[in-house]
Amino acid sequence: MKLATIGTNWITSTFIKSAHQSNKLTLHAVYSRFIEKAKEFAKLHSAPIYFNNLDELAKCAEIDIVYIASPNSLHFEQTKLLLKNKKHVICEKPLFSNIDEFNEAYNIANENGVFLFEAIRNIHTPNFHQLKKELPKIGKIRSALLHYVQYSSRYDSFLKGDIANVFSPDFSGGALVDLGVYPLSLAIHLFGKPNTFSYHPTLLHNGIDGNGTLILQYKDFHCTIICSKISQSHIPSEIHGELGTFILNSSTPTSIEWIDNKTKNPIDIGVDQDSLDMVYEINTFINIIKTKDNQSYEKLKNLSETVLFITENSRKSNGILFHGEKE
Numbered sequence: 001m002k003l004a005t006i007g008t009n010w011i012t013s014t015f016i017k018s019a020h021q022s023n024k025l026t027l028h029a030v031y032s033r034f035i036e037k038a039k040e041f042a043k044l045h046s047a048p049i050y051f052n053n054l055d056e057l058a059k060c061a062e063i064d065i066v067y068i069a070s071p072n073s074l075h076f077e078q079t080k081l082l083l084k085n086k087k088h089v090i091c092e093k094p095l096f097s098n099i100d101e102f103n104e105a106y107n108i109a110n111e112n113g114v115f116l117f118e119a120i121r122n123i124h125t126p127n128f129h130q131l132k133k134e135l136p137k138i139g140k141i142r143s144a145l146l147h148y149v150q151y152s153s154r155y156d157s158f159l160k161g162d163i164a165n166v167f168s169p170d171f172s173g174g175a176l177v178d179l180g181v182y183p184l185s186l187a188i189h190l191f192g193k194p195n196t197f198s199y200h201p202t203l204l205h206n207g208i209d210g211n212g213t214l215i216l217q218y219k220d221f222h223c224t225i226i227c228s229k230i231s232q233s234h235i236p237s238e239i240h241g242e243l244g245t246f247i248l249n250s251s252t253p254t255s256i257e258w259i260d261n262k263t264k265n266p267i268d269i270g271v272d273q274d275s276l277d278m279v280y281e282i283n284t285f286i287n288i289i290k291t292k293d294n295q296s297y298e299k300l301k302n303l304s305e306t307v308l309f310i311t312e313n314s315r316k317s318n319g320i321l322f323h324g325e326k327e
């Protein structure tokens with residue numbers, strides 16, 4: 001399938017390398033708002049064509065699928081344009097700013113016979129599948145502490161008054177939607193939809209959450225999710241059960257340990273995985289498209305919807321409002 005990309009930051013380069021590694025996608029075109037930048041990026045990745053006009057890219061008959069890595073608030077309009085032109089879309093997390101956008105976009109995908117995917121890479125990896133397979137040995141889950149607490153160099157700029165898109169409410173930024181979605185997606189995929197949830201953020205001067213603690217309440221336990229772009233964690237994530245504990249080196253786990261409560265002996269249950277971990281989501285998405293696997297598609301769609309439902313309600317209940325929500 002022929003791929004086009006939107007965005008010219010490092011994550012798009014990583015996706016292109018992963019696409020190449022997967023052997024499932026061939027880079028055909030790149031887009032930048034600026035023609036010189038598009039030309040340079042096309043040259044860097046050997047893309048045959050480049051655009052600075054998104055309508056033209058959307059209408060290009062040779063393109064089958066588009067990867068979107070633009071600022072969050074742009075995902076919706078760009079996705080709609082591409083779906084209406086019958087392109088499959090892989091859009092970066094967080095997929096959209098709210099559930100209304102989500103429903104409209106998935107309806108357009110259905111009407112046009114194309115697929116829409118959220119690029120949330122941590123739930124497609126071999127280590128995630130390993131964790132899911134091993135989870136029952138924990139017995140009754142009693143608590144979980146998952147986090148993504150990573151000091152952002154863009155916070156240094158923020159403090160000097162230069163506000164990056166990811167720190168801006170106008171671009172649908174903030175810690176929960178940028179980083180919290182990784183542990184949240186992991187939790188929803190492993191434990192299902194919580195009965196209730198509450199978010200406790202630290203708001204920055206422009207109204208977005210620099211960090212926060214999200215508590216998911218399940219029937220028999222709480223899952224505590226900490227996310228931050230203004231501080232740094234040095235501890236792993238853990239899932240605690242009556243029979244033992246899983247220790248994950250992060251919410252995008254590349255190594256997992258199991259400690260039985262009785263033996264107290266740590267056992268490495270992690271598996272090897274490619275350092276280009278976007279390869280796994282690409283494999284999953286392309287397989288769903290090729291085999292028209294609607295069951296797996298619906299499962300991923302429901303997961304993204306639950307995550308968005310929780311993040312939208314969490315931020316609104318704390319007065320974190322994005323562009324167009326303030327009136």
Ligand SMILES: NC(=O)c1ccc[n+]([C@@H]2O[C@H](COP(=O)([O-])OP(=O)(O)OC[C@H]3O[C@@H](n4cnc5c(N)ncnc54)[C@H](OP(=O)(O)O)[C@@H]3O)[C@@H](O)[C@H]2O)c1
Nearest residue numbers: 007008009011032033034037069070071072092093094165
């Ligand atoms: N999966 C992952 O591991 C991962 C990692 C990082 C980011 N992401 C996601 O990828 C997306 C992009 O993140 P990022 O940090 O790369 O964002 P970014 O630097 O703010 O912008 C990404 C691209 O969008 C274009 N852009 C920048 N500002 C714009 C504006 N004001 N209006 C229109 N276009 C603009 C730029 O491309 P041009 O100048 O060439 O047009 C830029 O390269 C986000 O949704 C983020 O959550 C995912």
